[in-house]
Amino acid sequence: MEKHYEGEVAGRSSTLFTAAYDQAAATGTYVAMESFEGSLHDRRGSFNFAHSATTLGTDRESEFFVVVPSSGTGALTGISGSGGLAIDADGTHRIWFDYEID
Numbered sequence: 001m002e003k004h005y006e007g008e009v010a011g012r013s014s015t016l017f018t019a020a021y022d023q024a025a026a027t028g029t030y031v032a033m034e035s036f037e038g039s040l041h042d043r044r045g046s047f048n049f050a051h052s053a054t055t056l057g058t059d060r061e062s063e064f065f066v067v068v069p070s071s072g073t074g075a076l077t078g079i080s081g082s083g084g085l086a087i088d089a090d091g092t093h094r095i096w097f098d099y100e101i102d
Contacts, residue, residue, distance in 0.1 A: 003034070009095055011038010021055075029054045029062075040097060045074025049097075051085060060087075067099060078102035 001015045013034040021028030030052060037046040048068035053060045065083045072079035081099030088094065 005036075005038060005095065008041050009036075009038070009097065011036060013037070026057045027055060040076060040079075040099070043075040043101070045072060045076030047072040047076050047079050049083065051083075053085070067097065072101070076101065 001017055003013045003015055005011050005013070013036040015032055015034045017030060017032045019028055019030035021030070031050075032052065033048065033050050035046065035048050038044070048071040049066060050068060051063070051065040053063040063084065065085065067079055067081045067083070069080055078101045079099050080102070081097060083095060083097040083099070086094045086096075
């Protein structure tokens with residue numbers, strides 16, 4: 001899957017995504033690996049990150065989010081950290097990163 005980002009995180013990512021999901025109960029777990037290319041707060045480059053969560057109807061739990069160590073290039077070389085994902089009521093996904101660049 002390809003994703004496009006706008007705002008302080010701007011660019012695109014190629015995503016490997018897998019899930020076990022029961023649509024009738026609206027419950028399940030997903031795991032994703034993303035390769036991002038673009039800019040993060042005016043720093044241009046690329047890096048990889050992984051995330052997963054369990055959905056229980058409208059709630060999320062067991063969330064995991066990590067920047068892959070040593071994956072940064074360009075002005076994002078040396079990036080490390082974590083982040084998160086929020087989903088608005090209309091289905092809009094919002095991503096953020098808590099990161100450092102060495």
